[in-house]
Amino acid sequence: MDPRTAADDEFLAEVEATTWPGEHFGHREHLRLGWLYLRGCGPEEGYARIRSTIxxxxQALGASGKYHETVTRAWSAHVYSALKETPGLEPFEAFLKAHPELLNGRLLERHYRKETLEADAARREWVAPDVSPLPEFP
Structure with a gap:
């Protein structure tokens, strides 16, 4: 399956069913999942779904130790902020084109020291930024 041509509902159903190919679940797909949940469910329920789905x-891929609470929440804050700027923008590729900063995998360095994000505590639970504030996120 080509991640760029899969319909949103197909993508979401396969990720939720843990049948989406792991080699095609990189940064862009994490952003897409956040975009779908946050625009469809709002910030509170959307974040709960992002978190539980990831x-x-x-876990289904045998990589449950890879989940990172602080990184997940921080990226969700950026996606939500972009959604507030362009709430009706579709499809996902147009959203990314309007917000290319989201594709910068180093974006969180604006908010966190490397040591902070690498700490076990940040992986397990939310840790507030220690460089600069994140966009407002409930």
Missing amino acids: QRYA
Whole structure:
């Protein structure tokens, strides 16, 4: 399956069922999952779904230790902020084109020291930024 041509509902169903190919679940797909949940469910429920879906997906791939609470929440804050700027923008590729900063895998360095994000505590639970504030996120 080509991740760029899969319909949103197909992508979401396969990720939720943990049948989406792991080699095609990189940064862009994490952003897409966040975009779908946050725009469809709002920030609170959307984040709860992002969190549980990624944890379940990682566990199904035998990589449950890869889930990172602080990184997940921080990226969700950036996706939510972009959604507030362009709430009706579809499809996902147009959203990314309007917000290319989201594709910068080093974006969180604006908010966190490397040591902070690499700490076990940040992986297990939410840790507030120690460089600069994140976009507002409930």
